[in-house]
Amino acid sequence: MNWQSLQSWLVKLHPDTWSGAFALAILFWVGGLLLSWTLHRAIWLVIERDRDQRIDRMAARFLSKVASVFVWLIIMMLYAHMIPALDRLSTALLASVSVASIVIGLAAQSTLANFVSGLSLIFYRPFRLGDRIQINAPTGLETGVVEDVSLGYTILQTFDNRRVIISNSVISNTVMVNVTAVHPRVMAIVPFSIGYDADIDKARTLALELAEAHPQVEEVAGCPVVLLGASSVDLTLRVWCPDPVIGAGVKYDLTEAIKKRFDTEDIEIPFAYQNVVVKSLPTSAPARKPEQKDKDC
Numbered sequence: 179m180n181w182q183s184l185q186s187w188l189v190k191l192h193p194d195t196w197s198g199a200f201a202l203a204i205l206f207w208v209g210g211l212l213l214s215w216t217l218h219r220a221i222w223l224v225i226e227r228d229r230d231q232r233i234d235r236m237a238a239r240f241l242s243k244v245a246s247v248f249v250w251l252i253i254m255m256l257y258a259h260m261i262p263a264l265d266r267l268s269t270a271l272l273a274s275v276s277v278a279s280i281v282i283g284l285a286a287q288s289t290l291a292n293f294v295s296g297l298s299l300i301f302y303r304p305f306r307l308g309d310r311i312q313i314n315a316p317t318g319l320e321t322g323v324v325e326d327v328s329l330g331y332t333i334l335q336t337f338d339n340r341r342v343i344i345s346n347s348v349i350s351n352t353v354m355v356n357v358t359a360v361h362p363r364v365m366a367i368v369p370f371s372i373g374y375d376a377d378i379d380k381a382r383t384l385a386l387e388l389a390e391a392h393p394q395v396e397e398v399a400g401c402p403v404v405l406l407g408a409s410s411v412d413l414t415l416r417v418w419c420p421d422p423v424i425g426a427g428v429k430y431d432l433t434e435a436i437k438k439r440f441d442t443e444d445i446e447i448p449f450a451y452q453n454v455v456v457k458s459l460p461t462s463a464p465a466r467k468p469e470q471k472d473k474d475c
Contacts, residue, residue: 312355
């Protein structure tokens with residue numbers, strides 16, 4: 179390739195021509211992909227070398243996404259500055275920047291609110307990636323593991339492998355329960371009732387034996403009487419489990435085991451019933467006699 183052919187090729191790449199603008203767009207796009215990939219790769223290399231978990235994974239993911247957005251914004255601004263047509267258009271738009279900013283701000287109000295709420299979640303850190311939280315959703319109380327926090331939404335993975343997607347502005351203004359913020363150990367509470375004629379000490383002893391025999395129970399806290407109801411004596415069996423998932427399974431297992439054991443030991447588990455008192459029965463109406471037909475025609 180001689181100097182003349184190289185000079186003619188550079189002329190074709192001039193930003194004033196359509197071919198040059200298109201070629202520069204491809205170059206900037208490839209450069210943006212490489213820069214964004216390099217940035218993500220550098221962040222993940224730092225995270226992989228962090229053996230002591232000193233870097234918050236959720237903050238690293240969120241900030242990498244923010245950095246990627248800023249990279250593409252800078253690429254677009256540089257490209258617009260190099261293309262004369264776009265540069266003149268941007269200069270003209272700056273004259274009405276106040277009106278445009280108001281319109282864009284109103285149109286992207288929810289988006290900006292989600293972004294700012296995402297920043298507050300990163301800075302204040304009410305939860306981290308992998309934490310199990312409880313939050314009210316349209317489907318009711320949802321419990322899930324924090325899977326990801328993006329620029330606009332937080333994703334929870336429930337125990338039945340569903341994905342609950344909540345906007346950052348909603349989750350930052352909602353009361354949530356973080357059940358694994360300090361320690362994953364959780365207390366499973368198993369309520370059950372017995373009749374007033376049943377032996378409380380015998381029922382408590384049987385429930386404690388079932389809890390101690392369960393392989394996933396770490397510690398038995400107790401089984402106190404919590405309420406004297408209208409037709410039952412209410413108790414709660416309290417046991418410590420390694421994490422909330424195991425605790426939910428232990429609660430179901432012990433509830434079934436208590437029912438079967440009480441049936442074997444003839445301990446009454448009361449259930450609701452109604453007494454219907456009939457004060458008087460309605461008197462039946464006398465049977466009507468068939469009308470006699472006239473014999474006379």
